[in-house]
Amino acid sequence: MSTPRRFRWSALLASAATLALLLAMRESMPNYNARMAPIVERGAPGEYVHGRRFAARVTAVETARMLRFAHSGTPDSVEQRDSSGVWLIVQASAMAVQEPTLIGSAAILTRDGRRYEQSGRLYNAPATLAARELQAGVASAGVLIFELPVDALAGAWLALAANRIDPLDSELQIDLALAAPPLPREFYDLVRP
Amino acid sequence: MNAGRVYWRSLAALIVVVPLALWTASGEDYLAYQRHRAVPETVVAPGASAEFGGSRWQIDRIETFDAPPATPGSVIAPASLPAGTRLLRVRMALRAGDIESIQKLDRCQLELVDRRGRRWTAAALSPARRDVATRCNGSHGKTPQIAQEFRFEQDFLLPADAAGDVDAVIRLAAENPRLLRLQWR
Numbered sequence: 001m002s003t004p005r006r007f008r009w010s011a012l013l014a015s016a017a018t019l020a021l022l023l024a025m026r027e028s029m030p031n032y033n034a035r036m037a038p039i040v041e042r043g044a045p046g047e048y049v050h051g052r053r054f055a056a057r058v059t060a061v062e063t064a065r066m067l068r069f070a071h072s073g074t075p076d077s078v079e080q081r082d083s084s085g086v087w088l089i090v091q092a093s094a095m096a097v098q099e100p101t102l103i104g105s106a107a108i109l110t111r112d113g114r115r116y117e118q119s120g121r122l123y124n125a126p127a128t129l130a131a132r133e134l135q136a137g138v139a140s141a142g143v144l145i146f147e148l149p150v151d152a153l154a155g156a157w158l159a160l161a162a163n164r165i166d167p168l169d170s171e172l173q174i175d176l177a178l179a180a181p182p183l184p185r186e187f188y189d190l191v192r193p
Numbered sequence: 194m195n196a197g198r199v200y201w202r203s204l205a206a207l208i209v210v211v212p213l214a215l216w217t218a219s220g221e222d223y224l225a226y227q228r229h230r231a232v233p234e235t236v237v238a239p240g241a242s243a244e245f246g247g248s249r250w251q252i253d254r255i256e257t258f259d260a261p262p263a264t265p266g267s268v269i270a271p272a273s274l275p276a277g278t279r280l281l282r283v284r285m286a287l288r289a290g291d292i293e294s295i296q297k298l299d300r301c302q303l304e305l306v307d308r309r310g311r312r313w314t315a316a317a318l319s320p321a322r323r324d325v326a327t328r329c330n331g332s333h334g335k336t337p338q339i340a341q342e343f344r345f346e347q348d349f350l351l352p353a354d355a356a357g358d359v360d361a362v363i364r365l366a367a368e369n370p371r372l373l374r375l376q377w378r
Binding site: 139 | 316355
C-alpha cells in the first residue's frame with residue numbers, strides 16, 4: 001500500500017515543480033521593450049568600446065557656460081551661445097568596424113534616467129563627430145555637444161548608436177567619469193579649442 | 194510493444210520531426226535571408242577589364258601615399274594623414290558603350306574592399322581637384338563620351354594593414370544589387 005502512496009506524492013511534487021518552473025519562465029520572459037532594446041556595450045573613458053558597426057573612445061570631457069563657434073565655411077562669422085544650464089563638450093574618436101557608417105544617435109544618459117540628445121542650437125556650426133562618415137579602421141576625432149541642467153552632469157553616460165530608429169543594434173554606453181562634475185569654464189571655443 | 198522500443202522509436206522520430214518542424218516554421222524566412230545576403234558580384238582578374246552597366250571598366254592605376262600628395266594647381270598645403278593610415282589614389286578607366294550606359298554613370302560609386310570584407314568610400318582629403326575628373330560621371334567639364342576612354346581619380350583613406358590588399362568595386366544604382374569587383378593584385 002505504501003508504494004502507490006509515495007508515487008502520488010512524487011507526482012504531485014513533480015507537477016508543482018513544473019508549474020513553478022513555467023511561472024518562473026513566464027515571469028522572467030523579457031517584455032516587448034526589453035526584446036527590442038539596443039544591445040548595450042559599456043566602457044570607461046579612454047578605452048575603445050566596440051559595437052557592431054563602429055567603435056568609439058571618449059578622450060576628454062569639458063563643461064562651459066558659453067560656446068563660441070564659427071559658421072561652417074565662413075570662419076570669420078563667429079557666434080556665441082549661452083545656456084540656462086551648461087554646455088557639455090565630449091571629445092571623442094570613432095572608427096567604423098566593417099563598412100562606412102555614421103553615428104546616427106548621440107545622447108547623454110543621466111543618473112535619474114533622463115536622456116539628452118545633441119544640441120540643435122548651433123546652427124551652421126562645423127560638423128560634429130556625429131556628422132562625419134566613419135571609415136573602417138580609420139580613427140576620426142571630433143566633438144559632441146550637449147546642453148543639459150547642471151544637476152544632470154553627475155554620473156552621466158554617453159550613449160552612441162549607428163541609428164536612432166533601428167534599436168536592434170549595438171548602443172555604446174561610455175561612462176564620462178563625472179562623479180564630481182568639473183566646474184564649468186566661462187566659455188569653450190570651438191574655433192580654437 | 195515494450196517501453197524501451199517505444200522510447201527509441203520516439204527518439205528516432207524526433208530526429209526527423211524537429212528539423213521538419215523548424216523548416217516548416219522558418220524555412221521560407223531562411224531562404225529569403227540567404228537571397229538577401231547573397232551579393233551577385235562579377236570578379237575580374239588583376240589587369241583585366243569587364244563590361245558592367247554598358248561600360249567597360251578597368252583599374253588604370255593605384256598609388257599609395259603615406260603623406261598627402263600635393264594637388265596640382267592648389268596652393269593649399271595638404272594636412273597630414275592620421276597615424277597608421279595610407280592614402281590610396283585610385284584611377285579608373287571606363288569606356289561607355291552608348292548614351293544609356295552614360296546615364297547609368299550618374300548614380301555610380303567606387304569603393305575599395307579588402308579580403309576581410311571591410312569596405313571604404315572615397316574621402317574628401319585634398320582640396321577639390323580640377324586637373325582630373327573625380328567622379329564616374331565626370332567633373333569640371335571632363336565627362337564620359339560614347340566609345341571614348343574616360344578616366345577619373347578618387348582618394349581613399351585606409352588603415353595601413355589594408356593598403357596593399359584591396360580590390361576596386363563599382364556599384365551602379367541601375368544594376369543593383371549586382372556589382373563589379375576588379376582585383377588589384
